[in-house]
Amino acid sequence: EPEVTQTPSHQVTQMGQEVILRCVPISNHLYFYWYRQILGQKVEFLVSFYNNEISEKSEIFDDQFSVERPDGSNFTLKIRSTKLEDSAMYFCASRGDSRTEPQHFGDGTRLSIL
Amino acid sequence: DAKTTQPPSMDCAEGRAANLPCNHSTISGNEYVYWYRQIHSQGPQYIIHGLKNNETNEMASLIITEDRKSSTLILPHATLRDTAVYYCIVRAISSGSARQLTFGSGTQLTVLP
Numbered sequence: 001e002p003e004v005t006q007t008p009s010h011q012v013t014q015m016g017q018e019v020i021l022r023c024v025p026i027s028n029h030l031y032f033y034w035y036r037q038i039l040g041q042k043v044e045f046l047v048s049f050y051n052n053e054i055s056e057k058s059e060i061f062d063d064q065f066s067v068e069r070p071d072g073s074n075f076t077l078k079i080r081s082t083k084l085e086d087s088a089m090y091f092c093a094s095r096g097d098s099r100t101e102p103q104h105f106g107d108g109t110r111l112s113i114l
Numbered sequence: 115d116a117k118t119t120q121p122p123s124m125d126c127a128e129g130r131a132a133n134l135p136c137n138h139s140t141i142s143g144n145e146y147v148y149w150y151r152q153i154h155s156q157g158p159q160y161i162i163h164g165l166k167n168n169e170t171n172e173m174a175s176l177i178i179t180e181d182r183k184s185s186t187l188i189l190p191h192a193t194l195r196d197t198a199v200y201y202c203i204v205r206a207i208s209s210g211s212a213r214q215l216t217f218g219s220g221t222q223l224t225v226l227p
Binding site for chain 2: 100
């Protein structure tokens with residue numbers, strides 16, 4: 001069964017450094033998402049992406065965040081200058097074009113900011 | 115999207131059916147009910163979804179009441195590997211929309227040996 005893959009599984013970065021989290025969505029999916037989950041808290045929506053542009057974004061997704069689909073397969077989340085509070089699990093999700101189709105999630109990247 | 119209410123935790127004996135309830139009393143006509151689960155900080159895993167008819171797949175069954183104000187996810191023969199947080203999410207369906215999922219706190223299901 002096709003799946004969403006995320007790399008790396010764990011990223012350790014110094015505060016203030018830039019970090020790029022990578023995702024390969026399911027082939028032929030058209031909608032892409034990033035969520036995050038701070039340890040012990042709920043899964044929170046960050047951003048959705050469709051037709052090469054951001055569709056929706058949450059208040060969390062400020063100017064320090066950006067997303068890109070640099071080629072036909074990868075979907076990336078960049079944090080420009082990381083803060084301690086960015087430490088979390090980051091999940092990528094994708095879904096196909098059907099209105100009712102569910103989102104499918106990757107297993108996440110654990111981001112640790114030192 | 116309509117708000118959902120789930121019990122914070124439930125236990126179930128291994129091999130027995132696990133019935134996880136969800137209230138969504140403010141659900142509207144274009145909103146579907148989706149169930150996901152999350153096993154120990156892995157990514158949320160899709161289980162099943164429905165609008166008003168009961169649904170069944172290889173993982174679970176979804177029973178939605180006639181008035182659509184509540185639903186029950188049924189795992190027919192729970193195993194230890196079904197121990198997870200289960201999320202009931204109501205999501206409006208609209209054409210061309212990239213609508214996100216809004217996760218609540220879910221129900222921590224513990225399957226006991």
